[in-house]
Amino acid sequence: MVVATRILVPNCRTVLERREPPPCRSPSSVRFCCTLWRKYSSRKLGGGRGKPVEDHSDKEPVMDEQTFFVHDPSVFLRYEDARRAVHGMLASMPLLQGVDISLDNWLSHVSLEGISSAMLHFVRRDDDDGFAGGHYHFYVVMTMEVNLVYSEPKAVVRACAETVMQTVDRGSEERCSICMEAFGESPGTGAMSPVNLPCSHPFHTRCITVWLFKGHTCPVCRADMRGLVSAPWPSEAHEVGEKS
Known part of the structure; x- marks a missing residue:
């Protein structure tokens, strides 16, 4: 991989904005407010195995907010389903188009797991207390730092193999x-x-x-x-x- 993507989430918070008891007039929703910082670095030829050298970074963060609708609120009762849904929502945000957010690129899965766990906590608590379902409206605030690391040694070898x-x-x-x-x-x-x-x-x-x-x-x-x-x-x- 000539350009590796590394994703760090230094700040993430999930809150339940409101619960809509039945009969519900609208689907459940998840509203994301995401702040993105990007940094561009290189592993240099002859640079050893130390840290990549930073080429430059965004002068200002970029922000975006988007709401996603969930028609089946039982998704929030199953941890793996909730995590897959959250990952899919992030992947479809215009802010993150062109960024490879595959799970392997996250330096820690704590943020994704935290969002899913928070949703599970709120919905399961209602389920345990005997509430007859309902729809949920969540608000997720997160900061993402995306570091794109270009490997000069790998780029040279690939170019030689191809040309x-x-x-x-x-x-x-x-x-x-x-x-x-x-x-x-x-x-x-x-x-x-x-x-x-x-x-x-x-x-x-x-x-x-x-x-x-x-x-x-x-x-x-x-x-x-x-x-x-x-x-x-x-x-x-x-x-x-x-x-x-």
Whole structure:
């Protein structure tokens, strides 16, 4: 993954605005008020495995508010259903279009779990007290910090795999100059597939990627790779909805 998305939620609060007892004239609803900060960073060639270097960030946060309707309030009684519904609502907000909010990208799921748990608490309390259903109207206030991290080493290796002529034949006795293993002895796909740098020296994909996190030159001829990369975003932050 050349550009990784990391999502942090430093502030999140869920309140029950009101409960509408039967007969209900409208569906249940969840109103989101979301504040978004974006930061753009890069893992540099030869930068080691330290923290990414920040390129720039939003000068001001962007805010959006949107209401979603839920026609089946029993969704709030099932934790997993509520969490999936909340995630789907966030994914459809115009503010977050172009941001990959897959669950794997959240540094912590506490916020999503907290929203779902709060909904479950309010609705289950009513259910335990014998109320005959009804509709619920929730208000969620959250701040999201989205950090887009561009990996220069991975970008160089991908560009070489896609644009540089690959010269190592399957079954070749030629060896990777980093691990000294013959290319013919490796599976030849994925992390162990051979890739040529522009200087024509071949390496295992995994080996040269790890090398470029520590240095910026070919390990054989010292050809400089820094001219092959540039950040995938402009010098100033994107407008809302623009994809990275």
